[in-house]
Amino acid sequence: MLELIPSGLRIDFIGKTKVCVIASVVVILLGLGSIGLHGGLKQGIDFSGGTLLHLGFGQDVELGVVRQALAPVGLEQSIVQHFGSSEEVLIRVAESNEDISYTAVLLQEALQQKFPQQQVEILRVEVVGPQVSADLRRKALFALFYAVLGIVIYLSGRFEAKWLISLALAGTIFIVTYPIMQWLPNASPTVLIVVALAVTTVFSLLLRLHYALAALVAVYHDVLVTVGLLSIFNREFDLQVVAALLTIIGYSLNDTIVIFDRVRENMRSRRWNDFPSVVNESLNQTLSRTVLTSGLTLFVIVSLLLLGGEVIRGFAFALLVGVIAGTFSTLFIASPLLVYWQQRTPRRQSSGLAVGGTS
Numbered sequence: 001m002l003e004l005i006p007s008g009l010r011i012d013f014i015g016k017t018k019v020c021v022i023a024s025v026v027v028i029l030l031g032l033g034s035i036g037l038h039g040g041l042k043q044g045i046d047f048s049g050g051t052l053l054h055l056g057f058g059q060d061v062e063l064g065v066v067r068q069a070l071a072p073v074g075l076e077q078s079i080v081q082h083f084g085s086s087e088e089v090l091i092r093v094a095e096s097n098e099d100i101s102y103t104a105v106l107l108q109e110a111l112q113q114k115f116p117q118q119q120v121e122i123l124r125v126e127v128v129g130p131q132v133s134a135d136l137r138r139k140a141l142f143a144l145f146y147a148v149l150g151i152v153i154y155l156s157g158r159f160e161a162k163w164l165i166s167l168a169l170a171g172t173i174f175i176v177t178y179p180i181m182q183w184l185p186n187a188s189p190t191v192l193i194v195v196a197l198a199v200t201t202v203f204s205l206l207l208r209l210h211y212a213l214a215a216l217v218a219v220y221h222d223v224l225v226t227v228g229l230l231s232i233f234n235r236e237f238d239l240q241v242v243a244a245l246l247t248i249i250g251y252s253l254n255d256t257i258v259i260f261d262r263v264r265e266n267m268r269s270r271r272w273n274d275f276p277s278v279v280n281e282s283l284n285q286t287l288s289r290t291v292l293t294s295g296l297t298l299f300v301i302v303s304l305l306l307l308g309g310e311v312i313r314g315f316a317f318a319l320l321v322g323v324i325a326g327t328f329s330t331l332f333i334a335s336p337l338l339v340y341w342q343q344r345t346p347r348r349q350s351s352g353l354a355v356g357g358t359s
Contacts, residue, residue: 013283013331014276014339020332024221031228041231044238044314045126047137051093053104054124057115060086069114073106084310088123138189140242142177145193147249148219149173152204155212159260162209169203210341215256218326218334222252225325226318233317240315248322255293255330259286260338276339283335294327 035041045052063080066089070078079092091107104125111120149170156166177196197220204213223245230237262282270278301323305316 009287010280010284011287012280014280014336017332017336020328021336024225024328024333028221028224028228031224031231034228034231038231038234041227041237042234043137044236044241045092046238047140049134050127052124052126053091053093053107053122054083055089055091055108055111056121056123057087057089058118061089061115061118063089065114066091066111069110070107073110075107136239140239141189141193143242144223144245144249145177145196146174147246148197148200148216151215151219151249151253152200152209152212155215155257155260156204156209158257159211159264160209162207165207166209166212169200169207169209173200173203208341208345210338210345211260213341214334214337215253217337218252218256218329219249221329221333222248222322222325226322229321230318235314235317238314240312241318244315244318244322247319248326251297251323252326252330255290255326256334258289259283259330259335262286263335263338275342279335279339283331290327290330294323297323 063082066080067078070080070091075091075093079090081090082088083090104122108120108122153163153166153170157163173196177192201213201216204216226245226248227237229235230241235241259282262285263279266278266282266285267275298320301316301319304312305320308316
């Protein structure tokens with residue numbers, strides 16, 4: 001196997017935990033502060049509802065002049081921004097009772113009068129009603145939550161042989177949350193998800209599902225860092241970003257499982273007191289793979305970000321942040337947390353590790 005990291009290199013990942021945790025907490029707090037200052041995430045049309053008009057001009061146009069042209073048709077409060085180049089403009093119109101085709105024609109005529117020397121062309125029109133946007137937002141959040149439940153089941157079963165316990169926990173939480181989602185359609189999905197995740201985390205701790213819990217905290221870290229930086233950089237939160245978050249969860253989890261597998265293999269002939277050093281050794285042994293995988297993934301994502309166009313830029317940005325955060329959390333969050341909780345668990349075996357199955 002190709003190794004970018006010298007085989008003799010030994011980095012003390014566990015010893016750097018405090019500094020890395022502090023850095024993560026600072027980034028997360030900055031992101032949450034930005035979300036608070038902005039009054040929430042900047043939601044895309046998928047979640048906020050309304051109409052998106054994509055207009056093309058024959059030459060460069062100034063956004064201020066476009067906004068002035070919107071005033072006569074009552075759309076001066078709309079969000080106006082360039083899209084890809086200064087010759088194309090996106091106009092986001094809040095939900096209204098007006099017929100969108102009529103609004104689009106009025107808008108095109110108003111802009112044509114403002115720019116008589118140019119051909120104003122409507123390139124794209126997207127409409128999302130308030131009911132549809134609320135339903136999309138709700139389903140997207142619950143998709144993230146059910147992905148987390150799947151993580152609990154898989155990791156607890158594979159690494160700790162606790163299939164029944166994890167399935168019972170996931171089933172109980174699903175039975176409780178699903179009816180609430182159906183009976184209270186107007187309830188805040190964010191509140192429901194936060195409560196459900198908190199309950200999942202607490203019960204994972206009480207039931208000593210340490211592998212699942214370490215991975216969960218890493219997933220929370222990755223999602224919070226990504227969402228926070230989206231707010232700091234004033235990026236939209238839409239269905240593309242939700243898809244990116246689900247991808248990030250899977251990517252980070254895959255890297256974590258590889259390291260946990262190596263830890264399990266190395267612990268088969270080692271004593272419980274050696275667990276911290278075994279985790280460090282496992283992290284160093286898999287470091288070349290981590291760097292290669294993350295590096296190649298980032299190369300593709302950066303290419304998408306720079307060359308993929310404006311339509312896919314939000315997705316690529318979320319992936320870029322998430323992959324970096326996921327690699328960081330695997331090395332400096334999930335593994336140190338596993339050490340912390342395993343050291344505070346009664347010794348169940350002389351080897352210090354429950355083997356929950358074979359690879």
